[in-house]
Amino acid sequence: MKPHITVLIDEAVEALAIKSSGVIIDATLGSSGHARNIVSKLEKDGLFIGIDADQQAILEGQKTFSEALCHVELRVGNFRDINSILEQLHIEKADAILADLGWRMEQFSGNGRGFSFQVDEPLIMTFGDPSTYAFVAKDILNEWKETDIKNVLKGYGEEQFSGRIARHIVERREKTPFETTFDLVSVIEEAVPSFYKRGKINASTKTFQALRIAVNDEFDALENFLIKSIAHLKAGGRLAVITFHSTEDRIVKHLFRNYSHDHIGTVVNKKPIIASREEVARNPRARSAKLRVFEKI
Ligand SMILES: C[S@@+](CC[C@H](N)C(=O)[O-])C[C@H]1O[C@@H](n2cnc3c(N)ncnc32)[C@H](O)[C@@H]1O
Structure with missing residues (x-):
């Protein structure tokens, strides 16, 4: 199976406007593609927090970041529970939060839960x-x-x-x-x-x-995550979300728009950022990716 290819890597990391001493959260660590880029921008007094529902992603991340310069905290959990995850870490506010939704190719086959229609497995589908x-x-x-x-x-x-x-x-x-x-x-x-x-x-x-x-109640989890994440942003902090599904994109777009009407923050790009033609040629999955960014006032 082909390994996961990170989408919109430069665009998403740039959208986070990282300061080297910041607190940056990647709520969907996955193969650490975005995370490696983020961590490389953080100095000794920076903190990177990586979350993933999949324990395997966290185990891989622990190896990847064993020698990172900044502080790194990795946690298995659903991003809808970001409140309790941050509470356990005694963190109240973050400078930037990223979510790259969906799942990695590695998760879809051979884990015995029936995600793939190409393998005969019990119909479970829980992450x-x-x-x-x-x-x-x-x-x-x-x-x-x-x-x-x-x-x-x-x-x-x-x-x-x-x-x-x-x-x-x-x-x-x-x-x-x-x-x-x-x-x-x-x-x-x-x-x-x-x-x-x-x-x-x-x-x-x-x-x-x-x-x-x-x-997996994915849409409700997303909405919960967005609301809680914005509450955890510092003034001027950014939330960047990459979606691959039109309903998910609509959830993000509407919530960002409502929050900007309520003067909680601003939508950074009026239109979503999409992958370049070169990126889509390299990675067809990038075709449906949409990045939206919100900045808290
Ligand atoms: C597309 S991958 C992220 C890839 C990562 N950005 C990279 O560059 O390698 C999405 C990840 O989000 C995780 N995930 C999806 N929904 C989640 C949720 N509700 N809570 C926590 N993690 C979730 C999946 O387990 C998967 O590892």
Whole structure:
């Protein structure tokens, strides 16, 4: 599998307007691509805080930053819990906060939780410990009402065949409950028209994305994170967020706009910053990336 390629690295780090003695938080440490760049700008009295829901990212980060010049604190956790993470570190305010949303390619296959439609695994899709979640992916498929399933697929996946897929899901579970990813893939293939199966993206992509967002409550986590992060910024501090999904971008755009109307801060760029043609040629994932930046007054 190809390693994760960091998107908008120069643009995002520049947007943070880093001072060498600042407190900088990367709420989605991942492969430390942005973080390495940030840490290189911090001196001995600077503090870098890295957060990730994925323990593996934190373990890798500990190796990466073992000899950093500045102070480095890395924590496993959901960014929606940024308040308690900062409280534990006795930090009240930060100079800059970055979030690069989504997940790394490494997380999608072979971890046994059914994120990929290409590997037959149990339909779980939780990023944290499944026992701490209200429901996992197969619970949605086996227990939720047809209209609720349709709404998840349409609202979170923008799946144009949400109605047909939801109907086929309900018909199938009456015979046999869903257990693995391939159970779902075969139902999607039955439900959608053949032109869709020959399309640019796999017919299962949007359904899998929608279930993952629902299980991990990703939109609510994002909104929570944005509100709490802005509260933790110093005057003149910056929050930079990279999204890959139109609904996520809308959440960021509206919240930044509302906060600027309320004179809490200003939107730094009226239009989102997007990747250059060269970057997209190098890394097709960068195509849908949008960077928005907010500065607190
Ligand atoms: C796109 S990657 C970040 C890549 C990183 N910026 C880099 O350059 O290597 C997104 C990371 O955010 C983490 N993540 C996603 N949602 C999260 C959440 N709600 N709380 C904490 N971490 C989250 C994922 O585990 C993943 O490692």
